[in-house]
Amino acid sequence: MKNADEKSNVRKKAIAKSRWKLIYKALKNEAATSSTDENVSVMRFKSFGFLQQKSLPEMTGSEDVMWSQISFDESHEYSLKIRQLNMKLSAQDLIGFNNTGNVCRSKSVCELGGGMTCLAGFTVACTSNAKEVLVTDGNLKSCQNAEIIAKENHSKFGTTEVSVRQLLWNKPETFADLKEKFDIVAGADWIQIRATINNNNLRRDEMYLSCFVAFSLMTTDRICQHIKHILKPEGIAWMFAPQRGSTLKKFQEIAEADFTIELQENYDSDVWAKHQKLNSSVGDAGHYDEDIHYPWLMILQNR
Template identity: 25%
Template sequence: MDKTEGIANAKAASLRWGILRQALLRRPPTQNSADEQSINATKRISRKASHGFNLIPSHLVDKDPNSRDACVCYTLPINGSPKLFLNQRMDRRVDLSDFEISNRYNVDNTGLVCHWPSEEVLAYFCLSHADMFRSKRVIELGSGYGLAGLVIAATTEASEVVISDGNPQVVDYIQRNIDANSGAFGGTKVRTMALHWDQEEASNTSNTFDVIVASDCTFFKEFHKGLACTVKLLLRNAGTSEAIFISPKRGNSLDKFLEEIEENGLHFCVTENYDTEIWMRHQGFMNSDSSWPGYEKDHCYPLLVRVKL
């Protein structure tokens, strides 16, 4: 590890401890205090997405005041499609157990925060391209609450959909969401999988899937190598199987991941304008639409990356 990387890791660790400190204190900082500076810094690594492309309408169905979870209904914008009900966290508190599990399993907690905009885009893309999943075995990687995987299961007539994540807390939510929507899947087999992007752990599922989907999974560079190896391991056939990534550039993060893809002997193509509706909304946010303050193309607009053996 070089000196620059060591400094970056130390800075990230300091920010994580800042989150932990605020979770324990749970009190508002005084103006211009060190605590306020800590909170401002931690926002850079714990920002909760409050905006999106609004491609799939959703509304809160049920919120127990004594629970940190709620049920959200997603109305798929195609006639005849079922509504999907997803349990997810709705508060902003950080628990000590979140840090303990993150450290124990070497995973991040972003899947617990919210449905990120790229996940919604992936779900909409899958809904609009249902034919590519028909009769296929599909896996979603780093799925969070599993919206895209559930959309594929409910609308595309895939033979099997596996919704996976490396964080066991997230996997518990996925299972709850599969159970809550079991009547929407028809003949599609749907299951969850605890899958860390580690070749040794994934070896029993090698050469298994026709299609891999993932959204915004390339942000953390320390996971790039494992993710690229996992993609190569899971894809079934050269030429006919593929992985579909929906991901913003986020500086050089996506480019670095694609370097790992090439090093693993995989082939990829990147498309910027891949859907008329998504592109139109992106252009609106870049120009006159102010409903998403702070919208930046590099950080917010997800590109389509298709990877093949």
């Protein structure tokens, strides 16, 4: 048993080291093409398969841009045109951010950390008859891309007022005017990954990368303060994120100072069935890891 545990620990350390190298390659604008890179990347598992994506080459006028149609059901009654940038990350890009039924009907909704496509927020705008939807991110390029997506899909939002805005955790002036504005605040997969760093063993490239990790650790309190600031007293926040070791639990511990929290693992029958199928599938064993891929639902309400 001890030998098995030792082998497991060695493997985990090797994978962690490989992931640091993969991030470093991205920061240096190097392509990650090896099979080793693919195997250690947390993105090796691509999708639960609930969304259907169709390429729109007629809209793609540059190799740096790709347009796709995202459909939410087989009838294609609800669909969005999404613009994705085929761009390499730079250190400067990373510094700028730390990256439903009738429940939303007539509500004001804000998506935090929507990323390059703000797909969750635009989906709410397209399907829910919300009063207004504000999609946000800390990265200026993400917001600029989201503006283009919003303009392209304007006709699909009905009477829902949709807007895009850059919000920065460390700059309260970017959201000061949003005090107690939203009935619902939503976020997906932006709770930061924590890491334990032994500075004595870091090379220069690892020291450089550790700066981004250290910066992310300081944002958790700010994120909670941000949510509390923009959420109405009777409002509710939905956060979807994998456990990622103790990351989700630690975020919960900090958030409990301001919110009552409910954590749900099985919140949707279709998602749960897909999760169980992936967990039991031998073929997906090397790609699907529920710790980093399966999103839990954290519901936050003001105390």
